[in-house]
Amino acid sequence: MFLICDVFSQEGIRSLTEDGYEVVYNKDLAGDGLVEEVRSLQPEVLVVRSTKVTKGVIDASSNLKVIIRAGAGTDTIDVEYATTQGIYVANCPGKNATAVAELAMGLIISIDRRLAENYLFQKQGKWRKGIFAKCLGLKGRTLGLIGFGNISQKVAQRALAFEMKVVAYDVIQKDTEGVQFVSSIDEVLEIADIVSLHVPNLPTTKGMVNAEFLNKMKDNAVLINTARGELINEEDLAVHLETNENFWYGTDVLKGEPSSKECDWEHPLALHPRVYGSHHIGASTKQAEAEIGEEVVRIGKKFKEIGIIDDINHVNKSMLKKNYTLVIRAKNGTKSLADIYTTLEDNQWDIEKTESTPCKSEGLFLLKILGDGPRNIEEKLSSFESIEEVSFE
Template sequence: MRILFADKFPETAVAELKHKGHNCVLQPDLNIDELDSVLAEYDVLVVRSTQVTKKAIEAGKSLKMIIRAGTGTNTIDKDAAAARGIYVCNVPGRNAAAVAELAIGLLIAIDRNIPDNVKALRQGKWNKKRFSVAVGLKGRRMGVVGLGAIGLEVLERAHAFGLELYVIERPNRWRETHDRLVRIGGIKRVSGLKELAERCEILSFHVPSAVATKKMVDAELLARMPVGAIVINTSRGDIVDEEALIKAMDEKGIRAGLDVFRGEPSDGEVEFQSALARHPNVYGTHHIGASTDQAQAAVASGVIEILDAFSRGNIQHCVNMDT
């Protein structure tokens, strides 16, 4: 098969695919406007953050499959692909540990003011009195929203820090998820998101981008959270009402650890003007949750598995059509 990689991909994985007889081309510097001009000759497109528009999909005259090297597929026009019989597949769960590590890292950074500590030292300033203010994590109430692979990994790590953990009760929860919650132990259940916000000092969100999750972190939810509460979001930027979060940070001292933002660029290095990202109560990162060598190797392995299956006439992890 002719495979185009429009984002960075491990060289060892590309070499393995070439050894299997595939024609692989890496063009990680392609932008959204250039993709449609090169896609016509390829059977498979593999992307990470590159947006795949209807225009690009229609230009892919030979295109049969688009693989998102990760979980979320909100940057791909899945309906346009389905209309042309093109499979959109993802690689769920392989980067869960990396994203969970970042979520916990953001939480610790907020509690201990780590970025501000570092900034002061780099400016040649020593201020132990200012930075000796932290609550600590042990025993604090933390709610985890979204119990896919990432949410479960976050729960395991938060449990190790001694946090009091809460999740939303789901009577029809998958048995595998239920069993893992039992193994972690001590997790309390609440009836819904509103109760979770009222009970918890920390909320960590791990949900997909969807109609049901758009702006789920809104003014009403933030009003229910305690003064000085912490919001962690490593999922998608559109689940947060950014204006409401800014207001809550200004009025009640909410703090936020964010790896994702509304309208964030897909390009590697560009200007990004965001009132939320600039807010002093925000510790932000550049949507790097899955950007570890370990995670990328695991995701690459998943991509190879999808391609191997496709070569045999089977479809794995398709998200836009019944297979």
């Protein structure tokens, strides 16, 4: 069973059900309600987007085999605990990159042209054209990108189309036309008029935007964050906003966001007049929903069919790796070996070592393979006439 507990592509659900998979879809599940539903349904596959998957959720199902994040980041999932329970965690990197990049550019444009205030005055029946005459425009200004992954690269493409200058810092530099790479974050902060964050939430990046970071930026700079709220020391940012009257912050993410889809909620930064915020909607477009839905379906079907997850999606593979000893009794000859190794490669088996010995029965050999891969390899190998017996030791 697939339990999908966030907004998800209807086409993706249709694809699963048409192939005979049982699907329960409830986009409003979260917290205790999610725990109870998992306990009741005992799903094998849990699909989430922004919903938190805690120890309690994981413990609620003894049948749970894989958690799929319908997006890239997995900091809302207790990956470490899932790993201790032998549960696979997968994600869909790059599939929502365009949507998040579009939102980042939207925040940049909105701050530059003060769109929120424009809307507000019109709704109040007021005409205030004169106060917006100081808007600078984007052409010729410098956008600094910290991190240069899928989303950041798409932001760069769009900024260049606006005739902006683009500088970037990443531990891995990528040869990208029109983008100037610099050797440190400090260089980005010194050069950029607008700084956009595109790094994951890690121990090394948590709270990276602090007083020291902010004081290295230009007094009238704009900071954009469509990555993670945990990157920001919000107390330091609040002080910086108060002491730098021309500094702006645009964000799609804040610390302590509600787990529910709708509720009353206030945040000090969200109430600040020079903070433009959105409701963690970076991936919330129908286009992104469709792309992510297709990828989730592909991951889920492949796992259900052959018990494996592709490396690009497998978040906890290195932590979850298990070695098995596969014991194969086969007829002597190159055909037997070809059948064995081709099948192992096709089914993504990682081989650590092998040991081959002659059998007492004439014309047979015993092959022991220590490695990691889908357990249904036993069935696949047994289908060959050259192979007499397959088992796990």
